[in-house]
Amino acid sequence: MTVSVVLYTSDLRVHDHPPLRAAVQGADEVVPLFVRDPAVDRAGFAAPNRLAFLADCLEDLDRSLRERGGRLVVREGDTVSEVRAVVRQTDADEVHMAAGVTAFARRREARLRGALEEDGCRLYVHDGVVTVVPPGEVVPQNSDHFAVFTPYHRRWAAEPVRVPFAAPRRVCVPSGPRSAPVPRRSAVTDVSPALPAGGETEARKRLGSWLAAHLDAYEERHDDLAGDATSRLSPYLHFGALSATEAVHRAARRGGAGADAFVRQLCWRDFHHQVLAARPEASGADYRSRSGRWRVGGDAEADLAAWREGRTGYPLVDAAMRQLAHEGWMHNRGRLITASFLAKTLCVDWREGAAHFLGLLVDGDVANNQLNWQWVAGTGTDTRPNRVLNPVAQAKRYDPDGRYVRRWVPELAGLDGPAVHEPWRLKGLDRAALAYPDPLVELSEGLARFRRLRGPS
Template structure:
């Protein structure tokens, strides 16, 4: 029988899966393969929260394949070596996989293509699996990528969308192909206690429920910190348990301002992927250098530690950082506020913040995490690189009655209304009764420090 291999990476689903569909059309038997590569650990991407969520996704993918007569084959080792071994064992003449954009993914693809060519096996790399529009499909005149979001968005929305694919009715996996056991979430240590459940089944349930309940109000409520009506689909999109293309189609069918706002956020995701595909060095280097002389030394380290631990003295910042620690996820508005506070109020290198986020975020995606941090730092694609988000104003606007802060900063739970955002204004016994630190820095002082630093650079 003819055999094809489907190499799963960041596309852990059976619905709307072009590599799986192509493999089934070209062979009588298919081996769905996931390789647990130690190189991912060495590169620093194997954070506990993502490993736990990955375990959920792999177990659910295995169940989804089993429902169709198949199973997931899991191996551990160098991806190229494991795929090559499997090809030789099964006599497979095709390998299908989704395209990636990181330097790590592209180097892996190049090595795999060369190894398979030497064995007479063809590698098919499918675009539009991880993103809606493949990086490089829409380009400005005279450049290899869009550096500004708005013109990219106009072109992106004009692109024809491929039709989402249904899950296969059945598939056949060679019976003699061995597989290692899928690691359970319970085997992963140091997982955030409030980490969400992963897997395609949960992702599809969440997508359907959220579209029905919250899409129509998304435009006016997506920044509401306490309301928490964002989709929370980012972890499922990161692991490919939910198809971004299908999400765009389903939102578009409902229509309205909420759908437009939601699809715009998915376009931001594609935007960052196309930037990183063209500029892979932006994962660690300034996209637009500002010659910043970031604060160093003991004082900066102490401020960084306070930020990580959620004890900066600015309640909305601390609430968001504590949500991150507890859930491995943070509201998008919280991400903007905490990032701006670190890089512009404390004037600490964005890479420190990006590294901490990647250590905890279940949706810790190199393209979106690093380039969003650069956007906030003013070293990325933001057209207003000097903007500074005032955490108090942000708190009063997006958490007006203080519910979000009181949820995550229990020391302040007894403070009423918006007063919770400025506990340092309390006096006497009222202030002494609140076990909460004073602000690390006064905001006017911090703003002047940042402006002077940038003007000197």
């Protein structure tokens, strides 16, 4: 009787899962294993929103495995120690897992490989589980990764994409390995009120309904803040409850400009993963060093606090920050605008904003969060590092009638149309009765300060 272990990390599904498929095909019995490792929490994962969503994903994964005759084995402790214990208990010959790109994931893989070799067990690390095109699969001449998106996208789009795998019909799990209780969302406190439900079942339902109802219009509407026409699939992709490869195939089958635009966003996700895989230090250090300094201390701390609370005096910035707090998610256009405002209008270090986002975002992904923040802050891969997004101009373009702002900033609900984006300009307005703050800084002053502190290098 042969046994293999499937170590789940950020790939919490049964459909299109190469490690699970290989294990089921190659062994009589399989142990689907997830380890709640305190080291992962210390590395920054343990935000309440992500813990709650993770609990949903694990509960759904366990249910899917039980429908196939199996179960999910949950252990708590050091990942390497727990995997090794399961291998020894079951006499497993192989362990299968998805490849990761962060420095933490790579250290974990190296430790696990060394420990399993001592036990005569082989570790198989599968590419193409978390991303569509594995990091390092396409590279430019004289470099180990692409630093600019457009040439990467050109090469990425030409790569053949494997056909998604069906879920196994049956998963036979040995009776021996003990399991801790599968986590439950109800045990997590301080969760955003409107956090969505997690899990592969929910992910596949959302993908199908969104493709049918919204894909065709995605190119025209994906920046429409009030229309909320984005897929909202990023949390499911982050936890691996949805296969990015399957999403590409299903969108491509429908075709059209909307499908092309949606697949391009999935390419952006792969782009950031390949950058981080090549430069793991970019999770906390500038990808490209720039001259200049950030504001620190008194006034900067007060501005940062106002930004976090959605009290900057710029309605669109405040609306997006309040959406983040309420849902644990923010529209992508809102992410760009709020990040630009903090890093370039307020001149506060991008790492402060990235940390706040990671504390709330259910899709808080190190590669995408940190590298998008760097792109906006001018220390990342943007070829125009000094661009500044004007929050008023952006609001008038992407929320022209002010519906998004009025939804999230109820103090301004009585203002009409685009006037909601510049309430300080309305003559005769009772500002005290409005209970909405004045702008932290005039945009022209913020721009001048940015050029003085962080200008062209």
